[in-house]
Amino acid sequence: MIPKDLLINKPASEKIVAIAEEQFKGKEKPLFAVVGDLAVDSRYGEGAVYVTDNRIVAVGDGFDDGFISLDFTNIAEISVKRMYGNAVLKAKTTGGSTLDLMRFTFAVADMCDAVADFITKVNEGETVENRFAAVEVTFRNLRSFCPKCGRKLASPTSECLNCKGKKKMVSTLYRYIKPYMGKLIFCIFLSIITTGAALVPPYVTSMMVDNIIPNRDKRMLVIIILFLLGVYFAQYAIGALRSYILRVAGDGIIADLKKEIYAKAQYLPMKFYDKTSTGSVINRVNSDTTVLQQFMLRITQEAVVQLFMMIGIIIIMLSMNWRLTLLSLIPVPVVVVCSRFFGKKIGPLYRRIWRRGVAISSILADTIPGIRIVKSFSKEEKTIKKFSYHIDDWMAEDKKVAKVAAIFPAAITFLITCGSVIIWFVGGKMVIDTPDKLSLGVLVSFISYTSMFYTPVNFFANLSDSYQNALASTEKVMDIINAEPEHDFGKGSEMGVMQGRIEFRNVNFSFDRSKKVLNDINFVIEPGDVVGIVGTTGSGKSTLINLLMRFYDDYEGEIFVDGVNIRDIDMSYYRSQIGYVQQEPMMFRDTIFNNIAYSLPGAHPEQVLNAADIANAHGFISRLPDAYDTMLGERGVGLSGGEKQRLSIARAVLKNPGILIFDEATSAVDSETEKLIQDAINRLIRGRTTLMIAHRLSTLRKANKIIVVDKGNIIEFGSPEKLMALKGKYYKLIQIQSMSEQVAAEKAAENFE
Amino acid sequence: MSRNFIDGNEIRITVKDKIFCDVEFFTGEKFENLEPRRLFPVSGLSEYITFLDENGEEQFIVRKLDNMEPLQKELLLGCLEEYYRIPKITRLISRSEKHKIWLWNVETDRGNYTFEIINHIQSMKMFYDKRILIKDGNDNRYEIPNIYELDKRSQKLILPDM
Numbered sequence: 001m002i003p004k005d006l007l008i009n010k011p012a013s014e015k016i017v018a019i020a021e022e023q024f025k026g027k028e029k030p031l032f033a034v035v036g037d038l039a040v041d042s043r044y045g046e047g048a049v050y051v052t053d054n055r056i057v058a059v060g061d062g063f064d065d066g067f068i069s070l071d072f073t074n075i076a077e078i079s080v081k082r083m084y085g086n087a088v089l090k091a092k093t094t095g096g097s098t099l100d101l102m103r104f105t106f107a108v109a110d111m112c113d114a115v116a117d118f119i120t121k122v123n124e125g126e127t128v129e130n131r132f133a134a135v136e137v138t139f140r141n142l143r144s145f146c147p148k149c150g151r152k153l154a155s156p157t158s159e160c161l162n163c164k165g166k167k168k169m170v171s172t173l174y175r176y177i178k179p180y181m182g183k184l185i186f187c188i189f190l191s192i193i194t195t196g197a198a199l200v201p202p203y204v205t206s207m208m209v210d211n212i213i214p215n216r217d218k219r220m221l222v223i224i225i226l227f228l229l230g231v232y233f234a235q236y237a238i239g240a241l242r243s244y245i246l247r248v249a250g251d252g253i254i255a256d257l258k259k260e261i262y263a264k265a266q267y268l269p270m271k272f273y274d275k276t277s278t279g280s281v282i283n284r285v286n287s288d289t290t291v292l293q294q295f296m297l298r299i300t301q302e303a304v305v306q307l308f309m310m311i312g313i314i315i316i317m318l319s320m321n322w323r324l325t326l327l328s329l330i331p332v333p334v335v336v337v338c339s340r341f342f343g344k345k346i347g348p349l350y351r352r353i354w355r356r357g358v359a360i361s362s363i364l365a366d367t368i369p370g371i372r373i374v375k376s377f378s379k380e381e382k383t384i385k386k387f388s389y390h391i392d393d394w395m396a397e398d399k400k401v402a403k404v405a406a407i408f409p410a411a412i413t414f415l416i417t418c419g420s421v422i423i424w425f426v427g428g429k430m431v432i433d434t435p436d437k438l439s440l441g442v443l444v445s446f447i448s449y450t451s452m453f454y455t456p457v458n459f460f461a462n463l464s465d466s467y468q469n470a471l472a473s474t475e476k477v478m479d480i481i482n483a484e485p486e487h488d489f490g491k492g493s494e495m496g497v498m499q500g501r502i503e504f505r506n507v508n509f510s511f512d513r514s515k516k517v518l519n520d521i522n523f524v525i526e527p528g529d530v531v532g533i534v535g536t537t538g539s540g541k542s543t544l545i546n547l548l549m550r551f552y553d554d555y556e557g558e559i560f561v562d563g564v565n566i567r568d569i570d571m572s573y574y575r576s577q578i579g580y581v582q583q584e585p586m587m588f589r590d591t592i593f594n595n596i597a598y599s600l601p602g603a604h605p606e607q608v609l610n611a612a613d614i615a616n617a618h619g620f621i622s623r624l625p626d627a628y629d630t631m632l633g634e635r636g637v638g639l640s641g642g643e644k645q646r647l648s649i650a651r652a653v654l655k656n657p658g659i660l661i662f663d664e665a666t667s668a669v670d671s672e673t674e675k676l677i678q679d680a681i682n683r684l685i686r687g688r689t690t691l692m693i694a695h696r697l698s699t700l701r702k703a704n705k706i707i708v709v710d711k712g713n714i715i716e717f718g719s720p721e722k723l724m725a726l727k728g729k730y731y732k733l734i735q736i737q738s739m740s741e742q743v744a745a746e747k748a749a750e751n752f753e
Numbered sequence: 754m755s756r757n758f759i760d761g762n763e764i765r766i767t768v769k770d771k772i773f774c775d776v777e778f779f780t781g782e783k784f785e786n787l788e789p790r791r792l793f794p795v796s797g798l799s800e801y802i803t804f805l806d807e808n809g810e811e812q813f814i815v816r817k818l819d820n821m822e823p824l825q826k827e828l829l830l831g832c833l834e835e836y837y838r839i840p841k842i843t844r845l846i847s848r849s850e851k852h853k854i855w856l857w858n859v860e861t862d863r864g865n866y867t868f869e870i871i872n873h874i875q876s877m878k879m880f881y882d883k884r885i886l887i888k889d890g891n892d893n894r895y896e897i898p899n900i901y902e903l904d905k906r907s908q909k910l911i912l913p914d915m
Contacts, residue, residue, distance in 0.1 A: 348913025
């Protein structure tokens with residue numbers, strides 16, 4: 001029978017369940033099942049596999065009886081064949097035939113991997129309980145859905161991005177405004193004063209036109225003029241103060257926003273950077289934050305000011321003449337409708353412009369730092385052409401926005417002008433026909449208020465433009481702020497001094513689901529071991545290191561250091577215990593001293609000197625005119641590859657790590673420099689667990705263990721002597737390199753002669 | 754190492770197991786269980802088809818399929834179709850977005866399907882100003898051969914993001 005709590009990725013259709021139930025009529029129960037999403041003809045459909053402790057039952061339309069059952073003992077090999085956009089669970093029987101058990105998209109590929117692993121390992125003699133536990137972990141990881149909205153979570157413990165950020169844009173941005181609320185409220189208070197002051201002059205105009213000028217009252221004229229001067233002075237002085245405070249608050253908001261995005265970007269996992277261009281991230285930190293700041297100030301300040309002004313004007317106008325007031329409101333609904341239409345029209349255009357802006361930033365981020373490559377290949381013209389193409393593309397999009405953005409305000413202004421013309425016509429008639437009901441002064445004053453009234457109307461009508469622009473930027477900024485960060489910094493444990501015992505247990509990994517990069521990796525490295533990792537390019541050597549460094553945390557299986565799962569160790573502490581020397585060392589635009597001390601901020605100068613000495617770097621540094629104060633250019637411009645590498649080793653020395661990792665540290669340097677680096681490495685690795693990826697096998701002389709990686713699998717593991725005796729891949733690699741080194745040496749000798 | 758480039762009319766293939774085939778050259782040379790793969794699965798669907806053996810080693814590359822015998826070409830394309838599953842979207846039935854996760858419900862040449870796109874900017878790419886390739890949250894691929902041949906509503910929903 002099929003248990004109700006069967007481990008299954010999603011409910012199967014009634015048809016499939018009915019066939020499966022037929023198969024499990026008796027006491028036999030499937031342990032778990034996987035429901036696929038494709039039919040055999042690769043159309044969207046359904047199939048399923050049910051796995052017990054000794055057989056697998058595949059159900060689907062592709063089989064004659066709707067199912068096929070295979071005992072594990074009849075399976076010689078079972079695997080997932082990944083293709084492009086789909087995969088097949090294939091079984092090779094002991095009789096030699098091959099069967100496609102289920103076809104599926106990558107949505108269920110990892111679960112089918114678990115099926116294949118389960119059967120393979122059980123056939124190899126592992127206990128069902130052990131393997132089933134591994135299957136449960138896979139299912140748990142892949143079935144992590146938000147209980148609220150049902151969407152898939154990035155990891156089982158992560159928050160649902162869908163539910164987390166449902167608040168509206170303004171409320172999301174509120175927390176950036178909050179620290180400056182005092183200043184902003186004060187600015188609003190100042191705005192009320194300036195708005196009130198702005199409403200005074202038109203009222204005074206009616207007094208002048210109706211009373212003071214016709215009555216030739218000079219004394220009153222002087223008083224009114226002085227009063228007006230005072231009002232104007234107050235209005236502009238307070239306005240200046242308000243502008244200053246607003247600027248300070250605005251800078252604060254943008255600084256906080258930039259800081260937070262930058263800080264968040266530091267903790268984003270490598271996967272984010274694998275998929276996001278540098279230009280895009282730079283664009284978000286620079287341009288998008290500015291757009292948001294402007295919008296926030298518009299909302300918190302201008303909108304409030306304009307609202308007050310609108311209310312004030314309406315009250316004054318109503319008190320002057322309610323009929324004319326109603327007339328002046330006629331264009332308002334039209335303006336509002338137009339505004340909504342405009343918003344819908346221009347919103348998508350802004351998104352398209354943003355996309356093109358990112359393309360431009362990406363070219364800049366690629367070509368300016370890579371200017372040497374551009375020049376060395378004489379590709380200046382091609383680069384310019386490519387940049388021009390993208391600029392033209394951006395211009396074409398911006399032209400569309402410009403068209404809409406130009407027509408709309410013009411149309412609105414025309415409507416507003418129509419409103420004023422109507423007031424002139426009706427009001428003028430009233431002044432001529434019934435001067436006792438409406439004086440000329442009141443009409444002139446009213447017209448002034450009318451034109452003032454349309455300023456806030458116009459503002460709110462155009463607000464949708466900046467809202468849409470800000471919305472596009474908010475999406476991009478929130479993309480970083482809400483992205484799933486690297487695994488919990490500061491949440492795991494710290495273990496004291498790291499001994500350096502490393503264990504990989506059933507580790508599988510893929511960058512995306514279309515291809516497995518590491519497959520069932522198992523090995524143990526004891527403290528103090530020096531381990532060489534060899535294999536052809538793309539075999540998975542660096543990925544192995546990336547997982548150990550926790551650059552990627554979403555692998556299957558477990559990695560232990562000193563018996564503790566590395567996912568349970570505090571990330572910051574963990575990385576502080578590992579010295580990592582890359583193939584292409586990264587130097588920052590700073591002094592040599594600070595570049596070395598990067599690994600140990602606040603290091604004593606003698607510590608840095610000592611580290612440089614061990615790394616064979618002190619000699620060349622001391623010969624530089626500015627020695628340790630030498631300022632390096634971006635990415636270490638000014639130093640040779642070997643010199644940068646030695647600084648990078650000095651960094652690792654200073655860190656005094658428990659585990660050392662060298663990722664092809666000597667691959668890009670000449671033999672003499674290699675020797676210098678190798679000497680430095682030999683001094684550094686004493687007593688430390690060391691992993692060395694190397695193409696030149698001669699650099700692995702100190703290694704007491706070798707891992708041979710091939711197509712994501714460990715095919716050989718043991719001491720160099722043992723592997724040489726095995727005469728396998730390692731032996732072959734040594735043979736090939738010895739031969740090529742011999743040829744190179746002979747050629748060199750010939751040249752010398 | 755020089756690559757072995759050949760023309761389509763130099764070989765005769767027999768499909769064995771959907772994506773695998775045996776190949777015989779007109780010279781009589783034979784290869785078994787080869788897997789044809791596109792070297793340009795995005796930009797050149799019927800050019801430069803590489804044939805890999807069971808160890809993933811390339812045996813030869815067919816430059817173009819144009820000069821293959823029609824039946825042979827059909828067999829090879831069938832093989833490639835099995836391997837490269839890229840449903841063609843014929844209509845966007847609905848699309849909803851909640852905090853950067855887009856849920857697309859589409860009609861394709863292989864039936865209706867619903868998938869999630871985690872990031873519109875990174876997961877959708879437009880080629881030649883009309884062809885759109887899409888990658889969903891599970892790394893499955895979809896194609897819109899010509900966006901301007903979709904219905905107006907689908908165009909209106911998709912184009913603003915391109």
